Amino acid sequence: MAQTAEPKKIQATGKMKGLMGQYFTELMGEEPSGNKMAWCTSVGPAELLRAMGFDVYFPENHGAMLGATRMATDLIPLANAHGFSPDICSYLTSDVGAYLKGESPFQKLGLPGPPKADVLVYNTNQCRDVKDWFQFYSRQWDVPCIGIETPRSIGEVDLTIVQAIAKKIKSLITPLEDVSGEKFDMDKLKDVVSLSKECTMLWKAVLETAAKAPSPLTFFDGTVQMGPAVVLRGTTGAVEYYKLLLAELEQRVADGVAAVEGESHRIYWEGMPIWGKLRDLSTQFMELQTAVVASTYCNSWIYEDLDPDHPFMGMARAYSELFICRSDDYKEKYMAKMIEKFSIDGVVYHDSKTCPNNSNNRYDLPKRLETKTGKPFVVINGDLNDLRLYSEEQSRTNIEAFVEQLAGA
């Protein structure tokens, strides 16, 4: 039997932790920047907010931290009791529970907790829950909550959609100026979009190193390394970090260094991470000599259509091209391409109970894709943050049985 395995440490990670720590300190530390605070959805118009001089905070990042630290388990019930159903987004319920109890993983970093917003800016390209989430705080703090209502189940991202979304993004400028007291500057926006695009293309290159066999990194590494692409895109710090990380991974490829020793099978992870179980799952896959080399999730922060010359149209297209707001036909084609590109042997779908919008096994997609590609699949029932919805034993057996199947049992 395989030995218990430890993930291979990526050396650049220390720099990333420093960068993230600095970002959190600037947002929540004792020395205020003097800038207004904007909350933004992770796939929202962060570039516009940065260009308008806001400090930008991403509560989904906090949600993931609450999940990864398993604090969510104690906090979700508080939000449930407050009136938020256990069936809705557990990022939302974790975060609201944390607010109600006054607890946060940031406190372990010596920081007080999430910063109070002056404005909350959402994009519903992911789901309606992000808007409901932001509106809770808008009511709590009596601050504006504005955003973009992106269509859902989009087939082709055509000019009609892009123009409508671009117009909507532009319409945010006046209310944001009212909050910040500063006038919008197009040149600043172009600079931020340029940096954001550079970050996102580097992040893409990082993830694509996993197309090599053996893969130099796994999905589980990706869930850690994606931090700057989510919260610091549009800054030079993120760009510099991904240059460093990419160089390390390219060196691993050149040296034939495998993230999973003895890589025998290659898996695509579809759906949300199970934040509180990432370590256990990573270990199980390593012991099974199986590398999870690609995911829709980590790829969700690649925005190739960002365009510094046409920032509004570029942002509109980039944020509407997102996998999560696309039609199943598009998703099927996208995944088929990924399966080929990353030499995938099988697909694990995470059916995340409280995240229906990012659980892509529910409309027969797995069967269709299996027929199209010949690659088998398995479905794991769980949740991004609510471990009450996760059965450890069933998941373990499902994964083990799936790898047995890939091995021809």
Place this chain on the structure above:
Amino acid sequence: MEYFCGIDIGASAAKLVIVDNQGHIAGKAMQRSGVDYTQTARTLLDQSAAEAAIDPAQIVRSLSTGYGRDNVPWSDGKMTEIACHGRGAYFHFQKRMTVIDIGAQDSKIIHLDAGGRRISFKMNRKCAAGTGAFLEEIAHRLALDISELNALAERSTKNEPLGSFCTVFAATEVLARIRAGVDVADIVRGAFCSVVNRIVEMDRVEGLLVATGGVVAHNPFLATLLGRALDTEAHMPPDPQYTGAFGAALFAMQQSRKGQ
């Protein structure tokens, strides 16, 4: 003569099978899994070896499966119960088949091709509906021993399944039927139909239908109802509760021959 051992430590019962190098069962034993899987495994090994009239040292290779597969220190390897039920069932029928294993805690649908290779599988969701635990709960509500269920279900002619997905809500439905004076046999048959419905809606069934596991071993009428629901005949291997352990023993033999 060489011998091979398979042990299946399930959520409720632990089963051990010793086979000879022809795949014939030389000894077998079963008991509740209990709370000390390691001790249970040892006891079953000793009992089976005694039945086979061999010394456990004559066992060339052992393989464990089931929830407790990691708790058998003398096992030479492990595989999931999904693999082992498939292998055990295929040994007897050698056809393209769908194996439905209904255990105490979970149900599995396993698709095998004509050569016995697994094509796909599906386990029940995080829910006891469609498992032995559901029937145990219903028996408890009706103050019946679990061993009485099969005869009662067979006696009834009414197919009125309990409608709820949830075992707790289904138990509430049972209370409503008791209050309405419904015959106990009809309630039990309704529970059987409910288990069948939960399984049928899990996945497609293709090829020969083979039912394994403790629930159909003790309630063969449930397998009959399963076949009726799928408009086919449900086949059962000999000793269906031992199918996983038997499959594990066959894997042990195969691995031994491959020199693993």
